[in-house]
Amino acid sequence: MALALAAVYLFSGCAAKPVPPAFSLYGYQRLAVIPFDNNTQDPALAVALQDEMTSEIVSLNAVPVIEAQQVAAYLKTIPAKASDVPTDQGLRQRIAQHFKCDILLIGSAEGYNEFLKDEAPVRADNGWGFYTDRKVVVTNNAKLMDPASGSLLWFRNKNWGSSWHNTWNPLPVPETVMLPGLLGQFVDMVNLVKYRLDHKVDVEPVAMDENTDGDLIYPQSRAFTGLRQRAIVACAGSMVDDFQGHCGWVPGVRTAGQ
Numbered sequence: 001m002a003l004a005l006a007a008v009y010l011f012s013g014c015a016a017k018p019v020p021p022a023f024s025l026y027g028y029q030r031l032a033v034i035p036f037d038n039n040t041q042d043p044a045l046a047v048a049l050q051d052e053m054t055s056e057i058v059s060l061n062a063v064p065v066i067e068a069q070q071v072a073a074y075l076k077t078i079p080a081k082a083s084d085v086p087t088d089q090g091l092r093q094r095i096a097q098h099f100k101c102d103i104l105l106i107g108s109a110e111g112y113n114e115f116l117k118d119e120a121p122v123r124a125d126n127g128w129g130f131y132t133d134r135k136v137v138v139t140n141n142a143k144l145m146d147p148a149s150g151s152l153l154w155f156r157n158k159n160w161g162s163s164w165h166n167t168w169n170p171l172p173v174p175e176t177v178m179l180p181g182l183l184g185q186f187v188d189m190v191n192l193v194k195y196r197l198d199h200k201v202d203v204e205p206v207a208m209d210e211n212t213d214g215d216l217i218y219p220q221s222r223a224f225t226g227l228r229q230r231a232i233v234a235c236a237g238s239m240v241d242d243f244q245g246h247c248g249w250v251p252g253v254r255t256a257g258q
Helices: 002-011 045-060 068-077 089-099 181-198 222-243
Strands: 031-033 103-118 122-124 127-145 152-170 208-211
Touching: 031 045, 031 068, 031 089, 045 068, 045 103, 045 127, 045 222, 068 089, 089 103, 103 152, 127 222, 152 222
Parallel strands: 031 103
Antiparallel strands: 103 127, 103 208, 122 127, 127 152
């Protein structure tokens, strides 16, 4: 049994001793989440990121959390803007006094990119076809501040998370048809376009290398909706991982070197 546990720790990357969080939220009185800024073309991304981060922080049971919706409601009554919190000491102190919090989470959605691309047709073991590549990349900034002093306690800039899904699309090309050169490439492309027109995934647009100027794909495509959500979870999770101990670390128990 002991050998089995040792093997689990070894293959999970655990050392001989527990590993504390990169930044510990344990011991703080209360954390308030300031509504995230949105610097992307996706109008719902900032809220989705802040809510996912909040949910994951709450699941740690490290510190009581004041959600961004509560802070936003309070800011409307003052009135004040969330974007002023990092630079306005008086505003931070009012938030701290109102919610009795001693740490603030401030963040922003910085990037949202969708990729949709049809690869060139190829002949596989099961016949002719092509791959459609779909990918979503989400980027954000986040930091923890002391509301009293304005000190930066923790930060992650240009943090990102991604999700992708590639699908194989068979083409109706008979095995006996083997056209050489440019003529063969032309027939392949005609078949590819015909397949895309006859087998649309939701209402995805014509394939592109990157969707930066057009309408967002995910509101009309279930495939991209799922990719977007997984990218948000990956992005938020990679940050909240800094607040979580590993390899059996227990809050309140000091390890060697702490």
